Amino acid sequence: DPELQIENEHLRVLFDPRTGLLREIQNLAKGFSLPVSQGFYWYNASAGNTQNPQASGAYIFRPNSSTPIPVAKCATTRLLKTPLVQELHQNFSAWCSQVLRLRPGQPYLELEWTVGPIPGTAGHTWAHLGTLGAGQGTAGHSWAHLGIAPRSSSSHLFCPPWQDEKLQLTVLTDRSQGGGSILDGSLELMVHRRLLKDDNRGVTEPLNEPGSDGRGLVVRGRHLVLLDTAAASADQHRPLAQEMTMSPSVVLAPGAGPHLRQVSGEGLW
């Protein structure tokens, strides 16, 4: 598809045909768009040195450089367009992939990422981040002196005004993640990490979850991205955050199952 893009009645999402990475999000209902790039980066954790023996750990992020390294500068992609869903599959590496989805009627872009097992190499340890760079938004004022602070449900980036209306890019997470806005217009969320050295803070073992097969954990999760005016954003992201936290539970039954007509709250009690 020469024009790598997915859309529904609310959003059109464009991708760079050369790199396969996210390039722009357009709000079709309101007629504005925002250049947005997104990818997966990693930081080299600190193993401690003569100046400062403190190694990275669960309490202290302390990467040995504040510049994240891209897992890959481009992704191999596969586009799927059907009446029920339009999605772009991105593969960054053997242990980092993502699917971006738009479904009819949903005013948000879903990013389902799968990261791991992170290959640990002697001495090097990695922390993974999914990061979003949106226009020239203002850097978030992090309340933790380290700039990386827990994001328990959502993060927002305020973007340059459009027709005097402030735009807002909102990212909803399906679990608490370390995150920060280190550079103006960027938002970083830590989706996975693997450390091979203890941080000497009492646990006396590195934060290195080998998983049941010893190769390291594979983590899969979702981020929902909304782009709207700042005035309209709360109405969108608050109910959505509730649905992410208290999502419906699915139960299956063989055959015709129970005669559960649509039983609603009042009928239930």
Added chain:
Amino acid sequence: TGDSSVLRKAVAVAQHHDAVSGTERQHVANDYARQLAKGWDCCQVLVANALSLLGGTKCPFVFCNALNISMCPLSETADHFTVILYNPLARRVAWPVRLPVRGSSYAVTDPEGQPVASQVSLDPTNPPNPPHPPLALGAPGELLFQAWAPPLGFSAFGVKQLSPADPWEPPERPSG
């Protein structure tokens, strides 16, 4: 008998800052996970009892805990099953359902028996006869449809396979 206090106790124990932030030793993290998993199992019995009571039936209910890696023995092997959605919010929600299946087309009906648009998207990373065992040993396709559920309530969707069953048997599952 179902019992939600097991999960309540497990969540109470997991309020410790170690459980919240992951600063504990590995064997302690494993134990938090074990307690939560045990609590989850007891709650599934509770939900199954409630569904039996509401539906006036004793049919077995299946909870697929690995749907996020497209694994669900029932939907991968049965040609007729029911999907029940429980909505814990106090307002109606729409919810996209994705289930690993072996067939290539299905008829889905809503709680009123009306047809619901559905499709099977074949996952090329899980071809019917994989050249190499993929990461998640799932079925070759995923059945997609848009479901919904009333406030604080359930809704049940019927699923029937239309295409002849492709010759595909779920491979041996990795344990755990």
